[in-house]
Amino acid sequence: MRDEQANLVWGLEQTVRTATGEPRRGSELSAESLAHRRRLHRPAPRTAPLAPVAYEAMNSVPEHWIPFVAVHADEGKRSVRLQRAAMPHPVDSHAVRPRTELLRPGLDVEAPARQRAYYVNEEEVPQAGSRLTVAFNRTRGRDGQVVVWLSARRGAGRGEATSGLAFDHLVDTAPDGPGAAG
Structure with a gap:
């Protein structure tokens, strides 16, 4: 989907299949991963008092939002991918890194970074975005033999969205809750 405020296109992983084959919401997996990494990387307790505000160069977006940036398609031309x-x-x-097969091509192979690049033509992402779904299909042939295949389908998106990505802003460092100085 397009995010005009951040001037980016995002691939949102709405549903992710886990290692057990169970489908889970991408937002749930992102929240779990963030909580797990925060438990592993607890910052040391601060002894010095904090200023009431702090500068933040860039905030973060959930892990299931995969960015796509515009790059020149060919040298000397204005078209972009x-x-x-x-x-x-x-x-x-x-x-x-993305978790779904639709956004992972090239990441699981040992190749130079240039060969692992994954491109989408800009015109393939309309203003309303696109919704891609992957599904297994099963049928029987004329001889009764079962045939199974994996298909990807594309439909209309739900419109623009904003990731909330922001640069160069001040964040409040005062603790929230009762007894907080205000």
Whole structure:
């Protein structure tokens, strides 16, 4: 989907199939992963008092939002393609990678970065976005033999959305709740 405020296109992983084959919401898996990494990377307790506000160069977006950035299609031409990119994880320095097969091509092979690039033509993402679904299909042939295949279908999206991605802003560092100085 298109995010005009951030001037990006995002691939949202709405449903992700887990290792057990169970479908889960991408937002749930993102929240679980963030909570797990925060438990593993707890910051050291601060002894110095905090200022009431802090500068943040960039905020984060959920892990199931995979960015696509505009790159030139050919040298010397004005046409652009959308290339799958990666956001830094908000807790550690690892890049967030897609979990679904539709957004992973090239990531699971040992190849130079240039060959692992994944592109989408800009005109393939309309203003309303696109909804892609993957499903197994099963039928029987004339001879009675079962045939199974995996298909991807494309439909109309639900319109624009905003990731909330923001740069160069101030965040409140005052603790919330009762007894907080205000």
